[in-house]
Amino acid sequence: MMNKFLNPFKYLSLRKAWCWGIAALILASVYYWMNGLRPTSLTQLDFGGSRLWIATARLTAVWLIYAVIMYIVGVAASRSKVRFGDVAAFSAFARIPFYLSTLMFAIPSVKSVFALTMDGNLNAAMQYVNLLSLVGVVSLIILIWWIYWEYQAFSESTNLKSGKGVGCFILVYILTYVATGLLIRFI
Amino acid sequence: MSNNKRLPKICPACGGRLHVQAMSCEECDTRIEGSFPLPQLMLLSEEDQQFVMDFVMCSGSLKEMAAKLKLSYPSVRNRLDDIIDELGRLTADMDSVEH
Numbered sequence: 001m002m003n004k005f006l007n008p009f010k011y012l013s014l015r016k017a018w019c020w021g022i023a024a025l026i027l028a029s030v031y032y033w034m035n036g037l038r039p040t041s042l043t044q045l046d047f048g049g050s051r052l053w054i055a056t057a058r059l060t061a062v063w064l065i066y067a068v069i070m071y072i073v074g075v076a077a078s079r080s081k082v083r084f085g086d087v088a089a090f091s092a093f094a095r096i097p098f099y100l101s102t103l104m105f106a107i108p109s110v111k112s113v114f115a116l117t118m119d120g121n122l123n124a125a126m127q128y129v130n131l132l133s134l135v136g137v138v139s140l141i142i143l144i145w146w147i148y149w150e151y152q153a154f155s156e157s158t159n160l161k162s163g164k165g166v167g168c169f170i171l172v173y174i175l176t177y178v179a180t181g182l183l184i185r186f187i
Numbered sequence: 188m189s190n191n192k193r194l195p196k197i198c199p200a201c202g203g204r205l206h207v208q209a210m211s212c213e214e215c216d217t218r219i220e221g222s223f224p225l226p227q228l229m230l231l232s233e234e235d236q237q238f239v240m241d242f243v244m245c246s247g248s249l250k251e252m253a254a255k256l257k258l259s260y261p262s263v264r265n266r267l268d269d270i271i272d273e274l275g276r277l278t279a280d281m282d283s284v285e286h
Contacts (some may be wrong), residue, residue, distance in 0.1 A: 011262075
């Protein structure tokens, strides 16, 4: 059971990965739209979202850019045959913890404090330092879970392991972060 | 005699690869002696040998293997790729010993 939680990609059928991944993306799009959230890169959000299609298109773009870069690095570095379908399905499923980490923005007090920090009103936001610390710790735990799952998804779908796998994953992460930051602003 | 005995492949004294030195017929007790290297498949771990066996029994269908082993398709394919790598390494080792 613990193994299935730590590395679900070893056991998860591709059909289930696709279904869960796409369902999570659709639900996240609706949630982002309802809360005015808008992805601006692989890990960053702002409160500039107003339309459902923009939230959906940006979340889809982030996922696809990630999957394409994973696939290219996997094909270049792995001795195994890498299939885009495997990479895309597993990376879609691996994003679920990230979507969960953004659920905290549904709490009105958290949303208003983060709005203050994004507007640059740091002095006002610091009045809620306990809340910010709690949210920070919870977010950090979920983000570690998310990155661990992303690595496992990359490793299972490309058969890249240990030092080479970690090195390639860091490269994928950096490339995706830069590419999403540059590209999704056009949506 | 127990049928669960495991064939040793590595020398416990020096860590070298073991060869078959003698074989005998169960019917007439004829004995043949010599130095016969183990086939490459026999040099794989028991888990890998079982995997190869299951793979053949599933007519080489990775999808069927994934369902049988309750693993994801990429996991099964990775395991097969690792076995192919291992067989390649064993073949290269055997070639270098022969030359």
